[in-house]
């Protein structure tokens with residue numbers, strides 16, 4: 001009798017626990033709601049306000065206004081899609097870390113048309129991971145860093161030796177020219193010359209259609225861009241055929257070699273050629289903008305410029321005494337130069353954020369992101385949030401001294417499976433450029449401002465007047 005009684009009480013006790021747990025679970029699921037916000041006007045949503053803020057000198061003002069009304073995660077309707085905007089570091093991190101079972105990349109239609117279905121920027125799953133891993137490993141390899149350092153030094157010296165003191169130098173153009181040469185060399189081993197110029201011209205034609213209307217008929221912007229891409233792909237295919245004919249080098253010299261050497265049968269010549277052009281999209285503009293912005297911020301912060309110059313002069317003199325050329329580890333070992341680059345990335349927000357589409361209902365931090373909706377993880381607001389960084393609008397490279405970057409909600413290169421594979425390359429190139437620039441020149445800048453949309457750049461291409469050091 002006593003046993004039955006114990007069993008009875010235990011059963012009731014367990015039932016109460018299960019009931020409570022279920023109630024709690026139900027409640028906690030219910031608690032995930034569509035974030036508050038507005039959809040704006042029919043069809044256009046809030047795109048006009050978003051774009052007009054993006055063109056201003058405070059592009060984050062669109063987010064700031066809504067953050068005060070709705071919090072750090074809110075709904076909106078931009079670029080024709082219902083979108084959940086996140087300026088919450090934790091939610092954005094979750095978006096970046098999720099794989100293709102949860103979120104897939106979402107780009108404007110014109111961009112997806114130009115890139116094609118097999119572009120690394122669009123594909124998901126095992127093929128994306130494979131290509132990403134191969135490229136990332138190659139860009140990290142000592143051999144490529146040695147080669148990039150040698151090439152970059154040559155290109156920088158060639159460019160700088162032509163600079164005249166009685167003409168303004170347009171830093172944005174100069175850095176663009178140098179970075180394009182480095183990129184094309186790393187991708188397909190093409191040296192400066194006629195073919196490089198052809199590629200540069202076609203690439204400009206190609207990217208001018210990235211933000212165009214998605215209408216592909218003869219004469220339209222998109223059509224012309226696609227024609228330009230075809231011409232570029234043909235050139236890359238010629239390179240691939242030449243490599244195949246002469247036997248592919250087992251020690252890869254460029255990204256094409258890396259992909260040709262891989263046994264994966266999905267990596268066809270067409271896919272490789274297409275991807276070489278697509279990889280120029282994230283690589284071509286971002287690095288020169290990083291270099292240009294570093295020069296801009298340094299010009300406005302004499303204390304940082306002085307410390308950076310001293311550090312680089314010291315290295316230059318040491319290497320001259322030793323009679324050794326500079327190698328990549330020399331550049332990356334300059335601690336203050338690295339903090340300048342990090343702070344430029346934080347303030348400059350060259351890639352303001354990433355767009356993803358939810359492939360299923362997603363619940364995160366009390367927010368529901370419905371299947372099919374877009375999420376815009378907007379890094380700029382996180383990087384300029386005073387709860388993350390004191391005086392966030394002040395250029396202060398010293399803030400990074402002895403700081404662990406991984407704990408700062410700092411994602412200029414994204415994160416997770418799509419973390420930028422070119423990040424080491426971008427830092428190395430910028431370090432080399434800064435070294436040669438500050439050790440050879442003094443300069444004064446002309447008035448210029450940053451434009452933030454559709455991509456970050458200087459309005460007047462950053463004109464400066466130089467004086468060679470050591471000259472009166």
Ligand code: HEM
Nearest residue numbers: 132282283286287290350351354412413414418420422426
């Ligand atoms: C300052 C320079 C750069 C910045 C700020 C930058 C930023 C980024 C960001 C934020 C992403 C993530 C996009 C996403 O999650 O959807 C990304 C991806 C990527 N970046 Fe960079 N990038 C830079 C330079 C480069 C360079 C030099 C290359 C070399 C080719 C490159 C190649 C790529 C590629 C291929 C991806 C796509 C990776 C994937 O989806 O698997 N980037 N970059």
